[in-house]
Amino acid sequence: xxxxxxxxxxxxxxxxxxxxxxxxxxxxxxxxxxxxxxxxxxxxxxxxxxxxxxxxxxxxxxxxxxxxxxxxxxxxxxxxxxxxxxxxxxxxxxxxxxxxxxxxxxxxxxxxxxxxxxxxxxxxxxxxxxxxxxxxxxxxxxxxxxxxxxxxxxxxxxxxxxxxxxxxxxxxxxxxxxxxxxxxxxxxxxxxxxxxxxxxxxxxxxxxxxxxxxxxxxxxxxxxxxxxxxxxxxxxxxxxxxxxxxxxxxxxxxxxxxxxxxxxxxxxxxxxxxxxxxxxxxxxxxxxxxxxxxxxxxxxxxxxxxxxxx
Amino acid sequence: xxxxxxxxxxxxxxxxxxxxxxxxxxxxxxxxxxxxxxxxxxxxxxxxxxxxxxxxxxxxxxxxxxxxxxxxxxxxxxxxxxxxxxxxxxxxxxxxxxxxxxxxxxxxxxxxxxxxxxxxxxxxxxxxxxxxxxxxxxxxxxxxxxxxxxxxxxxxxxxxxxxxxxxxxxxxxxxxxxxxxxxxxxxxxxxxxxxxxxxxxxxxxxxxxxxxxxxxxxxxxxxxxxxxxxxxxxxxxxxxxxxxxxxxxx
Numbered sequence: 376x377x378x379x380x381x382x383x384x385x386x387x388x389x390x391x392x393x394x395x396x397x398x399x400x401x402x403x404x405x406x407x408x409x410x411x412x413x414x415x416x417x418x419x420x421x422x423x424x425x426x427x428x429x430x431x432x433x434x435x436x437x438x439x440x441x442x443x444x445x446x447x448x449x450x451x452x453x454x455x456x457x458x459x460x461x462x463x464x465x466x467x468x469x470x471x472x473x474x475x476x477x478x479x480x481x482x483x484x485x486x487x488x489x490x491x492x493x494x495x496x497x498x499x500x501x502x503x504x505x506x507x508x509x510x511x512x513x514x515x516x517x518x519x520x521x522x523x524x525x526x527x528x529x530x531x532x533x534x535x536x537x538x539x540x541x542x543x544x545x546x547x548x549x550x551x552x553x554x555x556x557x558x559x560x561x562x563x564x565x566x567x568x569x570x571x572x573x574x575x576x577x578x579x580x581x582x583x584x585x586x587x588x589x590x591x592x593x594x595x596x597x598x599x600x601x602x603x604x605x606x607x608x609x610x611x612x613x614x615x616x617x618x619x620x621x622x623x624x625x626x627x628x629x630x631x632x633x634x635x636x637x638x639x640x641x642x643x644x645x646x647x648x649x650x651x652x653x654x655x656x657x658x659x660x661x662x663x664x665x666x667x668x669x670x671x672x673x674x675x676x677x678x679x680x681x682x683x684x685x
Numbered sequence: 686x687x688x689x690x691x692x693x694x695x696x697x698x699x700x701x702x703x704x705x706x707x708x709x710x711x712x713x714x715x716x717x718x719x720x721x722x723x724x725x726x727x728x729x730x731x732x733x734x735x736x737x738x739x740x741x742x743x744x745x746x747x748x749x750x751x752x753x754x755x756x757x758x759x760x761x762x763x764x765x766x767x768x769x770x771x772x773x774x775x776x777x778x779x780x781x782x783x784x785x786x787x788x789x790x791x792x793x794x795x796x797x798x799x800x801x802x803x804x805x806x807x808x809x810x811x812x813x814x815x816x817x818x819x820x821x822x823x824x825x826x827x828x829x830x831x832x833x834x835x836x837x838x839x840x841x842x843x844x845x846x847x848x849x850x851x852x853x854x855x856x857x858x859x860x861x862x863x864x865x866x867x868x869x870x871x872x873x874x875x876x877x878x879x880x881x882x883x884x885x886x887x888x889x890x891x892x893x894x895x896x897x898x899x900x901x902x903x904x905x906x907x908x909x910x911x912x913x914x915x916x917x918x919x920x921x922x923x924x925x926x927x928x929x930x931x932x933x934x935x
Binding site: 392394395396397398399400401402403404405406407409410413497498500501555556557559560562563564566567570571574578580581584620621623624626 | 703704706707710713714717723725726727730731734735737738739741742745748749751752753770773774776777780781783784786789791876877878879880882
């Protein structure tokens with residue numbers, strides 16, 4: 376293939392038309408999510424710098440089961456997105472929080488945080504906004520509590536990697552020194568990092584939307600539709616503050632499948648697997664993958680059977 | 686005694702790259718806003734918050750040199766990695782420069798046609814829309830594709846539509862099932878361009894000669910079939926039209 380062949384291929388109307396369509400959808404998704412990404416970064420940094428998490432753990436009590444439920448609820452009160460949650464969770468554990476409860480917070484905060492819920496409402500503005508917000512929040516809470524209990528019963532003594540401190544220490548060190556300058560620097564750092572990951576997700580979504588076969592090749596009905604969007608959530612690795620916009624763009628899929636996308640993405644995807652790899656031991660990761668995967672599938676299935684999620 | 690850290694050009698360049706990225710994103714948003722192109726990407730209710738984010742990004746860029754210091758000891762390898770990362774993050778800007786935003790093509794519409802949705806309800810029986818109440822049937826009533834489809838959901842209005850002469854603006858695309866017909870399409874946006882879906886009206890008559898996706902005015906007679914079937918327009922006249930200011934329906 377010569378340079379002239381490549382140039383001719385690029386100049387063909389079909390390829391040009393596809394490039395324009397890809398550009399339109401890609402930039403549209405990116406611009407739509409930009410304000411929510413920024414809000415998410417600012418909130419996450421402010422929480423990890425200024426909120427006294429050590430004081431919060433005193434209210435969790437001695438029962439690990441109740442502690443999981445309470446710390447999962449704290450995901451709403453002390454919001455942080457999935458990318459900044461690990462440093463926050465480490466602070467919780469160092470402050471004496473039970474491991475199961477710390478994991479419950481880690482898993483609930485991305486799906487329960489107010490920015491995520493506001494963006495979910497905005498994305499589904501025309502199509503059942505309040506139902507989607509309530510179901511998303513309820514599902515995220517249930518999954519977090521169940522995963523917290525599973526960790527307590529099966530992996531509480533082998534949760535963290537020994538070198539966790541060295542892995543995340545620089546970021547935590549930076550954030551433990553309050554100050555406007557440090558906050559600004561952390562927001563910029565967070566925003567460009569999360570923005571890069573989100574951009575990869577946008578490219579993936581735009582590619583699937585604009586290819587001639589598109590996601591029509593994915594089964595979209597019943598249980599297979601749920602499974603399709605769970606796989607998409609895992610691969611696309613979107614930020615929880617913006618994933619609702621992408622979920623709403625999946626035309627032809629059931630509400631249950633879209634909720635499966637919204638439940639799974641914030642707690643288990645490719646980028647989080649990398650984060651978990653650096654933070655948790657292999658046994659913990661396997662347990663989380665099983666509990667979260669099965670939990671999301673089961674919740675969506677129940678919703679589908681109820682007839683509401685069709 | 687504190688030793689003074691010396692930075693070379695590689696340290697400074699690596700230091701400035703993140704600021705270039707967020708500044709670039711901020712300028713892109715403000716450029717699209719000032720050019721009135723945000724409407725091609727998202728629903729107008731989001732324009733304010735997006736503009737605010739653009740301003741915030743530009744302010745963050747200006748604050749950046751005052752809140753962060755360069756990291757000394759950058760190598761050519763580490764600088765190249767940072768440069769590649771920054772170029773990848775600037776992809777939206779490169780795409781807008783290469784493929785300026787100018788609407789939706791016929792291919793894009795055809796590719797979205799599997800997610801055709803029902804438009805929102807048209808209203809109540811008591812107040813039929815103005816285009817349905819005109820008594821002069823010689824002069825066509827101007828309506829949108831959305832008006833026709835939405836009104837056809839109302840049993841009473843279906844009867845009022847039948848035989849009415851209408852003039853409708855839309856993008857034409859071929860009908861892949863019936864050669865004697867073509868489709869007139871408007872794109873309805875719920876939130877952003879990624880969820881935009883076509884609202885389609887079938888036109889019985891010869892398809893236009895111009896490329897698929899072009900804007901046309903169609904004048905014809907509404908034919909209402911059995912319930913559950915969308916109305917069809919019997920073509921009388923077709924004219925080329927410039928794209929309207931708002932190419933999407935919201």
